[in-house]
Amino acid sequence: MNTLNFQYAARDPIRHRAHVGVVSSGDLEVLLEPSSRAHHALVTVCTSVDGYNEIWKAVLDRFFFRYKGAASIYINDFGATPGMVLFRLEQAVTAPHTNPEDKKSDSTDDLSLNSFIELNARERARTLLDPMTFHELLGPFDRIQSPWLTRQGIVPQSDDGVIVARGKIDGESAVVIAIEGSFQGGSIGEVSGSKIAGALDLARKDSERGLPTRAVLLMETGGVRLQEANIGLEVISEVHAAVVALRQYVPVVGVIAGMVGCFGGMAITASLCSYLVMTRQARLGMNGPEVIEQEAGSDELDSSDRHLIWSVYGGHQRYETGFVDALVEDDAEIISNTVREMFRRGLPAENRITQVERYLTLLDSIDTSKPLDVGRLLERWANRGSE
Amino acid sequence: MKQNGKASRARIWFEALTGRLIATPGTVAAVDGSLGNETVRFLSVIPDPGNRYPRVRNGEMGLEEAWRIAKYVYEVINAEEHGLKRPIVAVVDIPSQAYGLREEALGLHLACAAAVNAYATARIVGHPVIALVVGRALAGALLAHGYQANLILALDAPGITIHAMGRHAAAKITRSSISELDKRAAEIIPLSYDLHQYAELGILHKLIGHVDADAPNRAQIELVRQELVEAIKDARLGPRDLSNRLMSPGALRTRGSSREVRQRLTEQWTVHSQTLKSVS
Numbered sequence: 001m002n003t004l005n006f007q008y009a010a011r012d013p014i015r016h017r018a019h020v021g022v023v024s025s026g027d028l029e030v031l032l033e034p035s036s037r038a039h040h041a042l043v044t045v046c047t048s049v050d051g052y053n054e055i056w057k058a059v060l061d062r063f064f065f066r067y068k069g070a071a072s073i074y075i076n077d078f079g080a081t082p083g084m085v086l087f088r089l090e091q092a093v094t095a096p097h098t099n100p101e102d103k104k105s106d107s108t109d110d111l112s113l114n115s116f117i118e119l120n121a122r123e124r125a126r127t128l129l130d131p132m133t134f135h136e137l138l139g140p141f142d143r144i145q146s147p148w149l150t151r152q153g154i155v156p157q158s159d160d161g162v163i164v165a166r167g168k169i170d171g172e173s174a175v176v177i178a179i180e181g182s183f184q185g186g187s188i189g190e191v192s193g194s195k196i197a198g199a200l201d202l203a204r205k206d207s208e209r210g211l212p213t214r215a216v217l218l219m220e221t222g223g224v225r226l227q228e229a230n231i232g233l234e235v236i237s238e239v240h241a242a243v244v245a246l247r248q249y250v251p252v253v254g255v256i257a258g259m260v261g262c263f264g265g266m267a268i269t270a271s272l273c274s275y276l277v278m279t280r281q282a283r284l285g286m287n288g289p290e291v292i293e294q295e296a297g298s299d300e301l302d303s304s305d306r307h308l309i310w311s312v313y314g315g316h317q318r319y320e321t322g323f324v325d326a327l328v329e330d331d332a333e334i335i336s337n338t339v340r341e342m343f344r345r346g347l348p349a350e351n352r353i354t355q356v357e358r359y360l361t362l363l364d365s366i367d368t369s370k371p372l373d374v375g376r377l378l379e380r381w382a383n384r385g386s387e
Numbered sequence: 388m389k390q391n392g393k394a395s396r397a398r399i400w401f402e403a404l405t406g407r408l409i410a411t412p413g414t415v416a417a418v419d420g421s422l423g424n425e426t427v428r429f430l431s432v433i434p435d436p437g438n439r440y441p442r443v444r445n446g447e448m449g450l451e452e453a454w455r456i457a458k459y460v461y462e463v464i465n466a467e468e469h470g471l472k473r474p475i476v477a478v479v480d481i482p483s484q485a486y487g488l489r490e491e492a493l494g495l496h497l498a499c500a501a502a503v504n505a506y507a508t509a510r511i512v513g514h515p516v517i518a519l520v521v522g523r524a525l526a527g528a529l530l531a532h533g534y535q536a537n538l539i540l541a542l543d544a545p546g547i548t549i550h551a552m553g554r555h556a557a558a559k560i561t562r563s564s565i566s567e568l569d570k571r572a573a574e575i576i577p578l579s580y581d582l583h584q585y586a587e588l589g590i591l592h593k594l595i596g597h598v599d600a601d602a603p604n605r606a607q608i609e610l611v612r613q614e615l616v617e618a619i620k621d622a623r624l625g626p627r628d629l630s631n632r633l634m635s636p637g638a639l640r641t642r643g644s645s646r647e648v649r650q651r652l653t654e655q656w657t658v659h660s661q662t663l664k665s666v667s
Contacts, residue, residue, distance in 0.1 A: 135659055194645045194648035234590055238632075272500050287484065291556075353501045357458075363454065
């Protein structure tokens with residue numbers, strides 16, 4: 001990891017802030033805001049690739065040859081090409097509507113037939129909230145990044161990969177918490193996990209005071225961030241505690257849209273939600289296939305067998321076996337409507353996680369001397385909800 | 388029951404603390420024993436080398452284990468009792484969750500969530516929940532059996548490991564050697580496999596020293612029982628959420644980011660609420 005600083009003469013004062021891009025392979029994030037010094041543009045680059053100082057200089061020289069805004073620019077780069085860097089810089093200077101705290105930027109785009117999966121976490125959160133109500137807390141400009149990644153030479157992201165957005169859903173107070181799966185695989189570290197647990201705890205405190213605040217969790221995560229191992233696991237336990245506490249007052253709706261899926265300790269979080277929504281493109285499980293193959297061998301599970309993997313972890317299978325409440329198309333409007341429908345149901349009368357006898361009876365009936373027939377499993381559970 | 392020539396720590400301590408031998412086969416031990424002047428439910432996962440689910444034979448957290456833990460915790464919550472709520476002590480020596488295809492297909496994530504939900508609910512409604520780590524406390528298994536406790540105690544003895552991932556698994560996944568892993572862990576506190584460095588994070592309520600974890604004598608068992616009595620008292624006086632872990636002296640030193648996130652989030656949340664109020 002390498003940090004570079006540049007300074008350019010500037011002419012035009014700027015008034016907007018903009019945040020574009022994600023710290024994922026071949027991409028970068030750009031934070032742009034008015035410079036603290038008149039007639040100067042200041043640039044700080046944090047890059048995963050060492051030894052490209054001259055190229056950065058050439059790219060920025062070229063950009064500031066035409067652009068004369070007195071901007072303060074902060075870049076977290078994950079190996080983007082010069083073309084990508086220029087593209088993101090152009091986006092940042094020409095697109096004031098990307099200011100995450102600017103409510104007016106709420107797009108009134110036609111949501112029909114828009115893929116939800118293709119949206120980034122911030123866009124997903126915006127989609128679920130009532131128009132003009134999105135308000136991000138601890139956004140990128142607050143710059144609370146992981147203190148542990150940089151110490152291990154890994155470029156951080158200014159929001160640590162979690163978006164906390166307050167707003168309304170069907171006119172009711174709501175908080176949407178969205179994990180950005182393309183930053184570090186959506187893994188949970190100290191900052192990202194504390195944002196999730198902290199927001200859920202605040203929703204619970206409001207709810208206790210008679211101001212119910214419903215919560216949505218958009219999960220794209222492999223679980224604990226290995227670089228923050230023990231704190232990561234601890235904050236996941238804080239997330240669990242927060243979901244269980246909040247769920248007494250208002251529904252907590254989980255959504256796993258894909259493409260990362262939801263694994264490890266966060267798969268537990270998903271199951272703690274009052275309602276869980278998945279697409280066919282999403283996967284859910286405690287241990288991912290690669291982890292099982294590594295720990296138990298390829299006789300236990302061949303992680304390259306795609307058919308097998310999807311027949312165990314895939315959204316369709318998880319829905320058919322009663323582990324999730326709704327299976328939806330990858331469509332922003334459908335997902336948004338489904339989440340609203342879940343809240344209209346109110347607190348669930350019964351929850352899977354308390355049906356102890358039902359599941360113990362089912363486990364008792366499994367013949368473990370034979371390999372598991374996933375197809376027969378579906379038949380066995382076809383009459384879900386009835387004993 | 389021997390594992391690699393050594394008796395299971397979970398079994399040793401479960402039997403020592405409750406004074407009862409675990410006779411029946413099976414992996415989850417649950418007994419109401421006495422501690423101080425009250426009845427306490429002890430729970431542990433015990434290795435069962437003949438278990439019909441092969442992936443749990445070393446004492447892992449499998450499907451039946453997690454659901455049974457939930458069952459025995461709900462029994463305590465649902466029991467009609469007068470007076471103080473019955474405490475629950477989780478005796479923890481668990482190498483991992485079960486890694487298996489069958490486990491995934493049958494919903495190990497849901498089973499673990501059931502155990503998490505049971506322990507968390509017990510804590511929220513006022514049962515003191517204490518985790519006592521006597522061996523390994525690793526990965527998802529720790530989430531399901533230990534981490535929802537009001538207070539976590541650990542023996543200060545060789546063989547106590549509390550970590551998000553076992554050492555060998557972590558080395559394989561990060562493609563590093565064990566020595567590289569240990570070198571990184573020495574510099575970055577949350578990566579450490581060393582119990583005292585783990586304690587720096589301020590998650591543990593107490594380390595209990597001067598105890599032979601493999602063969603405790605009567606005085607040592609009594610010492611640990613006394614510590615559990617004290618912890619139950621502390622839990623009753625403390626919060627019913629996990630906020631104490633962020634207030635500890637260790638957390639003040641090492642978890643600045645956790646605290647900063649919560650503090651600034653609360654500030655911004657409050658300001659936003661006031662803005663909404665003034666608008667409406």
